[in-house]
Amino acid sequence: MIQKTDLPITYDDVRAAWKHVGAHLEPTPLRRYPLLDELVGATVFVKHENLQPTHAFKARNAFSALGQLGPEARRRGVIAATRGNHGLGLCYAGQTLGIGVTICVPVGNNPEKNAAIRSFGATLVEEGQDYDETLEIAKRLAARDGLHTVHSTNDRTVIAGAATLTDEILAQLSCQESDDEEIRKVRSGLAAPGPIGVSLPLDLLVIAVGGGSQAVGALTVLAERAPGLEVWGVQAANAPAQQKSWLAGENVTTESADTIADGLATRTSYEMTRSALRAGLERFLLVSEDELRNAIRVFLDTTRSLSEPAGAAGLAGVLQCRKELRGRRVAVILSGANIDRATLASALAE
Amino acid sequence: MIQKTDLPITYDDVRAAWKHVGAHLEPTPLRRYPLLDELVGATVFVKHENLQPTHAFKARNAFSALGQLGPEARRRGVIAATRGNHGLGLCYAGQTLGIGVTICVPVGNNPEKNAAIRSFGATLVEEGQDYDETLEIAKRLAARDGLHTVHSTNDRTVIAGAATLTDEILAQLSCQESDDEEIRKVRSGLAAPGPIGVSLPLDLLVIAVGGGSQAVGALTVLAERAPGLEVWGVQAANAPAQQKSWLAGENVTTESADTIADGLATRTSYEMTRSALRAGLERFLLVSEDELRNAIRVFLDTTRSLSEPAGAAGLAGVLQCRKELRGRRVAVILSGANIDRATLASALAE
Numbered sequence: 039m040i041q042k043t044d045l046p047i048t049y050d051d052v053r054a055a056w057k058h059v060g061a062h063l064e065p066t067p068l069r070r071y072p073l074l075d076e077l078v079g080a081t082v083f084v085k086h087e088n089l090q091p092t093h094a095f096k097a098r099n100a101f102s103a104l105g106q107l108g109p110e111a112r113r114r115g116v117i118a119a120t121r122g123n124h125g126l127g128l129c130y131a132g133q134t135l136g137i138g139v140t141i142c143v144p145v146g147n148n149p150e151k152n153a154a155i156r157s158f159g160a161t162l163v164e165e166g167q168d169y170d171e172t173l174e175i176a177k178r179l180a181a182r183d184g185l186h187t188v189h190s191t192n193d194r195t196v197i198a199g200a201a202t203l204t205d206e207i208l209a210q211l212s213c214q215e216s217d218d219e220e221i222r223k224v225r226s227g228l229a230a231p232g233p234i235g236v237s238l239p240l241d242l243l244v245i246a247v248g249g250g251s252q253a254v255g256a257l258t259v260l261a262e263r264a265p266g267l268e269v270w271g272v273q274a275a276n277a278p279a280q281q282k283s284w285l286a287g288e289n290v291t292t293e294s295a296d297t298i299a300d301g302l303a304t305r306t307s308y309e310m311t312r313s314a315l316r317a318g319l320e321r322f323l324l325v326s327e328d329e330l331r332n333a334i335r336v337f338l339d340t341t342r343s344l345s346e347p348a349g350a351a352g353l354a355g356v357l358q359c360r361k362e363l364r365g366r367r368v369a370v371i372l373s374g375a376n377i378d379r380a381t382l383a384s385a386l387a388e
Numbered sequence: 389m390i391q392k393t394d395l396p397i398t399y400d401d402v403r404a405a406w407k408h409v410g411a412h413l414e415p416t417p418l419r420r421y422p423l424l425d426e427l428v429g430a431t432v433f434v435k436h437e438n439l440q441p442t443h444a445f446k447a448r449n450a451f452s453a454l455g456q457l458g459p460e461a462r463r464r465g466v467i468a469a470t471r472g473n474h475g476l477g478l479c480y481a482g483q484t485l486g487i488g489v490t491i492c493v494p495v496g497n498n499p500e501k502n503a504a505i506r507s508f509g510a511t512l513v514e515e516g517q518d519y520d521e522t523l524e525i526a527k528r529l530a531a532r533d534g535l536h537t538v539h540s541t542n543d544r545t546v547i548a549g550a551a552t553l554t555d556e557i558l559a560q561l562s563c564q565e566s567d568d569e570e571i572r573k574v575r576s577g578l579a580a581p582g583p584i585g586v587s588l589p590l591d592l593l594v595i596a597v598g599g600g601s602q603a604v605g606a607l608t609v610l611a612e613r614a615p616g617l618e619v620w621g622v623q624a625a626n627a628p629a630q631q632k633s634w635l636a637g638e639n640v641t642t643e644s645a646d647t648i649a650d651g652l653a654t655r656t657s658y659e660m661t662r663s664a665l666r667a668g669l670e671r672f673l674l675v676s677e678d679e680l681r682n683a684i685r686v687f688l689d690t691t692r693s694l695s696e697p698a699g700a701a702g703l704a705g706v707l708q709c710r711k712e713l714r715g716r717r718v719a720v721i722l723s724g725a726n727i728d729r730a731t732l733a734s735a736l737a738e
Contacts, residue, residue, distance in 0.1 A: 067414075069438070072507035089439070091418070093692045150689065157422035335729070339500065342443040342725040344692050375692040379685070379736050386733045 040261055044317035046160070046254065046310045047194050049262040052205060055198035058105025059098050062134055068210040068369075074340040078356060082365045083206055083240065087373030089345055092126040093204050094301075094374025096190075099251060100127030100197025103188050104137050112137050117185040119176035121147055121222040122301055123374045124190040129158035137347030140185060142176040144168055146385040147315070152376060173194060191249030204243065208263055209371055211238050234263050241270035241366045247280050247350035248302045250311030252371065257318035268320040272348075272355035274299045275324040283307035284315055284322045297329055298381055301348030301374065325354040331385040333357060337372060394667035396604065396660045397544050399612040405455025405548035405631040409448045412484055415690060416440060417561040418719075424690040428706060430713045433590065435557055439724030442476040444651075444724025445553050446540075449601060450477030452549025453538050454487050462487050466533040469519070469526035471497055472651055473724045474540040479508035490525040490535060494518055500728060511556055541599030542660040549606030554593065557719055561588050569701055577662075584613050592618035592670070596701035597630050598652045600661030602721065607668035622705035624649045625674040633657035634665055634672045648731055649680055649697045651724065652699030669731055675704040681735040683707060687722060696727040 042048065062286075067086045074082050087095040093221075104116065115138030118128055125141045132139035141384040143152065144167060155162050163179065166172035180187050190196065212234050243255045243260075253271050260267050273281045277295035289312065295303040305314075333350035336357065337343050345353075354372035356363060392398065416434045426431050454466065465488030468478055475491045482489035489510040493502065494517060507514050513529065516522035530537050536625035540546065554704050561582050569632040593610075595603045611619050623631045639662065645653040657665075665672075675683075683700035686707065687693050695703075702720035706713060727735075 064417075069441075073504060076507060088692065091419075151587075154423060157426060163478055338674050338694065338729070338732075342438065342694050342727075344688065379688070382688075383733060383736045386736070 039258055039265060040314070040318040042261055042378045045258050045261065045314050046196050047201070047258055049258060050357055051194055051198035052201040052255070052259060054106065055098075055102035055195065056205070057102045059199055059202045061219050062101050062131070063090065063097060065206055068207055069341070071340045074336070076334065077340065078360055078363065080356075080365060081239070081269070081367040082356065083207070083211070083367075083369040084205065084341055085369060085371045086343065087203065087371055088147065088345060088349060088375035090373070092123065092130045093376050094123035094127065094349070094376070095200060095252060095371065096123040096127035096374070097130055098202050099124065099199035100131035100200070103193060103195040104128070104131045104135055105193045107137070107186060111186040112186045114186065115139065116188050117142065117180050117206060118174055118188050119173040120189070120190060121151055121169075122222060123376060126158070126376070128154055128188060129160040130198055133159045140179065141177070142166070142172045144172045148378065166239070180387060191251050191308040194310075197251045197255050197258070199255075201252040201258050201372065204259040205263070206257040207243070208234060208238065208259065211240055212236050213328075238264060238267070239367055240267060240369055242270060243369045244270045244272060244352045244355045245371060246302060246348055247271040247273050247315065247322070248281065248348065249308050250303060250315050253319065254311045257314055269318060269346040271315065271319045271322040271352045273322065273324055274302050274330065274351065275326050276325055277303045277305070279305050280315065281322045281324055283312060284319060290360060297330075297347070299325055299347035299351055301346065302351060323355040323358060325351060325358060329354040329358060334377070334382070334385040335388070341372070342373045342378060343372055344382070345372055346374050347381065349374045389615060390664070390668040391606055392611055393726065394717065395608050395664050396609055397547050397551070399608060400544065400604070401544055401548035401697045402551040402609060404446075404456065404551055405452035405545065406555070408451045409549055409552045412451050412481070413447060415556055415560070417690070418557055421690045424686070427686065427690065428710055428713065429525060430706075431589070432706065433557070433561070433717075433719040434691055435553065435719060435721045436693065437721055438695060438699065438725035440723070442473065442480045442724070443551060443726050444473035444499050444699070445721065446473040446477035446724070447480055448552050449540075449549035452552070452564060453543060453545040454478070454481045454485055456545045457487070461536040464534050464536065465489065466538050467492065467526055467530050468538050468540070468721065469493075469523040470540060471501055471519075472724045472733060473726060474501035476504060476508070476726070478512040482718040483509045490529065492516070492522045492529070494522045494696055497622060498728065540692065541601050541658040544660075547605050547608070547660065549605075550601040551608050553602065553721065554609040555613070557593075558588065558609065561590055563666060566707040576628065583615070588614060588617070589717055590617060590719055592717045594619060594620045594622060594705045595721060596652060596698055597623050597665065597672070598600045598654060598698065599658050600630065600665050602734070603669065604638050604661045604664045607664055615700035617705040619666065619668060620705060621669045621672040622701045623674055624680065624701065625676050627654050627655070628674055629693040630657050630665070631672045631674055633662060634669060637666055647680075647697070648677055649701055651696065652701060660734070673705040673708060675701060675708060679708060680705040681738060683729070684735040685738070691722070693722055694720055694725045694727060696724050697731065701726045
């Protein structure tokens with residue numbers, strides 16, 4: 039079992055994150071679907087983070103990170119090199135909190151994503167031929183203008199923001215009669231910390247691992263409140279650096295991270311989440327591109343929800359392990375839903 | 389302006405419906421999206437009825453109808469010939485309330501829909517070569533087994549159930565600070581009936597018309613609570629019977645109703661909604677199959693939500709009238725989301 043010393047944050051950090059997350063984001067539904075239960079042969083809870091205002095759980099991370107900035111950093115603004123959901127979260131939270139956000143993307147970045155970034159009032163810098171060049175440009179701008187850089191993973195407030203997702207699931211499961219009330223208590227810091235006093239109708243959480251904020255957030259919450267639950271990680275087989283690092287017990291980098299699941303496409307593990315993942319994940323699955331596309335179809339058919347490949351990775355892991363999961367009670371997170379039309383069409387084509 | 393005598397139901401019927409709808413269905417979100425506002429050039433509220441448990445507003449109609457049955461009818465059960473969202477709503481409400489539901493579909497009906505019907509524990513009768521034959525079979529079974537037939541439109545409790553949708557929108561708009569509280573009051577019958585005391589940030593509702601329960605429900609609620617708001621109807625140009633009847637002031641039937649929007653594919657108007665639509669709709673738009681497919685794409689791109697063609701018809705109407713709507717404040721209903729893969733793929737292909 040994971041020790042609290044393996045974790046980069048504490049449950050107190052999660053409580054601090056709730057003050058900012060709870061003030062700006064509604065709880066997302068936790069739902070079951072008879073057709074999905076039937077297909078998997080298990081009890082499957084779907085946490086609908088696709089219904090966040092940016093269609094991904096990263097909005098939680100952003101409110102936690104920006105909400106906890108000091109007045110000087112708020113005044114100057116923040117910057118990030120990102121093309122994905124972390125960036126959209128920052129844009130949305132920045133707009134809500136009145137904090138300037140600069141997002142750096144490479145030349146030729148997806149125009150739909152650029153439009154979404156601009157629609158949230160952020161400054162968009164299109165410079166650099168690839169992500170690494172763009173990252174250097176972001177660093178230079180941060181130094182020149184005194185902007186605060188928000189890392190997508192190596193930031194305690196970011197991980198604590200992601201942890202609120204698991205806390206919300208526990209509140210919804212432990213208090214099905216009055217979950218709103220319970221969530222409100224958690225959000226306002228009134229919920230008693232420590233183990234949940236009732237038996238939860240859940241055995242494990244299956245969580246997609248990109249940087250690892252969501253999985254490490256989950257491990258932090260479970261260590262405090264429901265130590266009996268397992269967490270399984272899922273990565274794209276085409277971007278296995280995190281899983282290889284988990285197996286090796288040290289950082290392993292890969293040459294490429296060529297997967298349709300751009301939200302999981304890392305070529306390295308991350309300093310702040312590496313040890314916690316190693317200590318806490320019960321299993322770490324790899325799923326193929328075909329399995330990702332299939333999971334997108336299954337979410338469409340059974341829940342009528344859109345998911346991007348990274349957002350369907352948890353379900354892809356569950357479907358891969360159908361046999362072992364028979365009769366068990368499992369939660370998957372549907373996040374995010376920011377899929378482009380071509381990828382959706384390719385998933386439908388099979 | 390519409391007179392209450394033009395309406396087949398009263399606001400008291402809506403209050404009666406709330407007791408059953410409010411007990412079993414959570415409020416659905418009413419949301420805005422910066423990209424959608426920008427694209428339309430107006431303030432657009434999206435009512436997310438795609439998030440009902442059956443992914444369509446018809447679940448409201450079903451709870452209202454089944455909830456108000458007497459003990460004898462409940463014991464015997466209900467029947468309907470339907471392949472669509474009305475049927476799914478009845479299945480779900482029947483399962484929840486412990487009322488037996490029989491759904492009759494033609495031989496060769498979409499297997500996905502059949503699976504969904506069975507997943508809610510309903511009895512599925514696959515008989516008849518087309519819808520009309522199936523309808524006759526349903527009538528025979530109803531007579532033989534003493535089952536109560538729930539019509540999708542010509543039923544006061546059905547229309548009152550649909551009306552709760554508009555009531556919920558008004559509660560959400562009039563009380564943005566504490567909409568849950570307001571909705572709770574409405575649901576429990578505590579909300580004051582009569583005109584809303586505050587100015588609403590809304591000018592009109594654009595509503596897809598199949599049988600017309602949703603539009604007539606809206607007219608009933610607005611007549612009581614917000615008489616200044618307009619309601620526009622939208623039909624598929626390939627299934628224009630309702631619109632032709634509205635223009636003519638009497639029932640007009642058409643030879644065919646060949647549209648991808650199966651939820652709107654009627655060849656006739658309906659006794660119980662005809663006069664109210666005629667008296668209450670400010671405009672009645674027709675949208676092409678291409679406009680429906682385009683609206684599905686726009687919902688995907690801007691809200692990351694799935695819609696079936698009928699579910700995107702309201703938005704298709706708004707997009708058609710972009711010029712007239714510039715700067716106005718409009719609500720559209722996203723319902724339902726039960727699109728099959730082939731239709732979705734064809735919408736993406738353009």
